[in-house]
Amino acid sequence: MTTTTTAHRRNTQLSDTACRAAKPADKPYNLPDQRGLYLRVMPTGGKLWRWNYRYHDKQKTMTFGIYPDVPLALARERHDAARKLLAADHDPMAERKATKAARAAAAENSFERVARQWFDHWKPSKSPAHAGYVIRRLEADAFPLIGKLPVSEIPASAFRDVAKRIESRGALDVAKRVLETCGQVMRYSVAHDLAPRNTAADIKPADILPARSKTNYARVDTKELPALLRAIDRYNGRIRTRLAMQLMALTFVRTGELIGARWDEFDLDAARWTLPADRMKMRTPHIVPLSRQALAVLADVRQLTGDSPLLFCNDRDHRRPMSNNAILAALDAMGYKGRMTGHGFRGVASTLLHEQGWPHEHIELQLAHQPRNAVSAAYNHALYLPQRAAMMDAWGDFLDGQRADNVVQLARVA
Known part of the structure; x- marks a missing residue:
């Protein structure tokens, strides 16, 4: 003893x-x-x-x-851990070497590295425009958060956090698409023995993201935009209604703001439309920079209005605006009933502009979403105006490309 x-x-x-x-x-x-x-x-x-x-x-x-x-x-x-391995008839040094090798392999197979491998495998069958959207979404929204994590170790909660962060800035569709793309990357990882399972598949968009109202604000998917633009151009109803839809697509203002537009709100030489506070939902002024495409539509509208102060006047009384349902009725007649509304142009524009990397604050200001108090109203309505003008010019060119079924990038200006 x-x-x-x-x-x-x-x-x-x-x-x-x-x-x-x-x-x-x-x-x-x-x-x-x-x-x-x-x-x-x-x-x-x-x-x-x-x-x-x-x-x-x-x-x-x-x-x-x-x-x-x-x-x-x-x-x-x-030392204790090594002794336990030896007691189980494992060589502790060999086990440590294998663990280091596995960690090195996991670091090599980071989400960003594997995602770029997947992208190179996936993109040949896609249009350059669509492929560009996808990789830019990953670079902007996924890689900063999970790019360095090994695909074999990413929990489902990490993908949830990515989607929720995007949704928090109002880009609901972008959040859903990024989550879907992350799932594709993880499926690729499993198929190539880089991860044991697809943890992104544990989350469905409906589990973590709010549902979009389809009753009041129905809108087509962005993939359907080219067909919609061509259908508007071919619309054989009232010319004034066709022009109203074209201008709405280019400016994505609210329906009431469009049909109530007055010629004295426009400075065509400065390519600017200034809506007064009493016509805005937020009750503050709003500026819409006008692209060359919007100016061309306005030139056609001018030929129809005669001496009316309104751009889109009622056929029976030129002192009154067209019916609030005129655009909706036209979309229904074109085959888009329950699938598209005048308000839907705002959602489509928001989604595509976010996907193309335009700053969220510029998009929100152009949509007149930003809450403003009386003190800041006079300042905020003109905030980022040069950048917003560049964005609206790019948007007009993009719609031209979509209408012609050409690849036109919504190039962001630094």
């Missing part, structure tokens, strides 16, 4: 104080700790944690780091 107690004391006598106090000598020497762990003190002053063990009749020495970077408690923890 006495011999055992003495040995126990000898095996547990090492402390942080003793480790710190150990001085180098002419030759290396060991300070033993419990169960075979020891601190090797080198002539140069270095102190190394070591453990000698035998595996399949071979003598081996395992290191656990340098003191004081690895303190005594951590060295004991690593």
